[in-house]
Amino acid sequence: MTGASRGIGRAVAEAFAAAGDRVAIHHRDSRELAERLRAGLPGDGHTVVRADVADPEQVRRMVDEAAEALGGIDVLVNNAGVFFDHPITEVSYQEWQDAWRRTLDTNLVGAANAAWCAVRHMGPGGRIVNVSSRGAFRGEPDGPAYGASKAGLNALGQSLAIALAPHGIAVGTVAPGFVETDMTNEHLKSPRGDAVRAQSPFGRVGRPEEIAAAVLYLASPAAEWTSGAVIDLNGASYLR
Template sequence: MNNGARGVLVTGASRGIGRAVAEAFAARGDRVAVHYGNGTADAEKTLRGLSGEGHVVVQGDLADPATATRVVAEAVDGLGAVDVLVNNAALAPTADSRHAIAEVGYEDWVSIWRRAFEVNLFGSANVTWAVARHLLERSAPGSVVNVGSRGAFRGEPEHPAYGASKAALHAMGQSLAIALAPHGIAVSTVAPGFVATERQAVKLAGDEGDAVRRQSPFGRVGTPEEVAAAVVYLASPEAAWSSGTILDVNGASYLRP
């Protein structure tokens, strides 16, 4: 462990982008709290794969406000302090959560929208509050990096709740960047495009795979490690002047004006 090691809480770190983010911070000598909602075996696998020492696992459904603050408290206890928060936990689009408005019934529509915002926005907001207050009590600088989505800009017609919740997460980050800057706390967001996580392996191997890869002029999709590299940069002291930014990490598959 190096003398400049920070405490980093990564939510939704049991697989995919979250695991890659946890690994990237650990590789630079930081102590990481690996948060997960479900899937103990995956979270333990992430923990075992982290270089260095001093890492911990914390569990809980962030949609519950009391659980969100408990998770932060456990991360602080386990790491000694939290200096960086990565809001990665989210309900991502799946075939089961598809809710195109012309196809889904009202009861499912309401349920999917409520759950998406409870996790993707409210959970992130509550965890951010707890980490920010922890930093303020310590009079310490810090960083918050939100994992948003390209879908917040281009639209998600088959998963509108996901796109809307990520757009709200982007807006939250910019509001908090202004609010927390006087305290030395930077807040920024990455907006990935399609990423080759374990969850997307079947889709990429199937008939849709080529079409997805053609979305980018590079002819491929992103990797979790590429998103993690952007997160680590935005969480660095050198990136403090980029607070409030939303960094597109989508291989030029969607260009904003």
């Protein structure tokens, strides 16, 4: 479970633990938060692992450590992700390069590498769930690398769904609209936040637990037939 110390990842870790699963709580630089989460989760046997998911060797080590601590891996959730502002007309060429490299290495290549490593510890019934974004479909004018990385993640999920079906492994993707987390806090507090909330007929943005519920479904035995699907989760935003 990558990026598990806060936000959507934390809610997913809590939901798995509440369902009786053991969780490898991944973090990059928030050991304290991750340890506190582990201590507060129901059930035993949870573990904390660390990696910069943009670094292939760290990803390999993290997955191997998780598999050893848990006695195998049933589910990989690729949730860690970054968003950088880099509007094309405003940033320097160097800033543009940096944003593309860091975003793709984290959101897309990191997820692909974690999948490569995790399937080697999975048997039939294994599940991979990727956390994509509305930005994959609707464009991200201030963060084009983010939108492209998430569109790539959707395509990765479809390709892996085909490749892994003969091994009994299903691959699902959730694509949330705005969810209230550290990633979006500032945006949602700014005057633009009202417009975001008004996009949904519910007049609000998503809650991390609502994304976690869909991730848990995609991780369940019932979700084999959902393999390859990308589930939009946005409270009917964008329909009007």
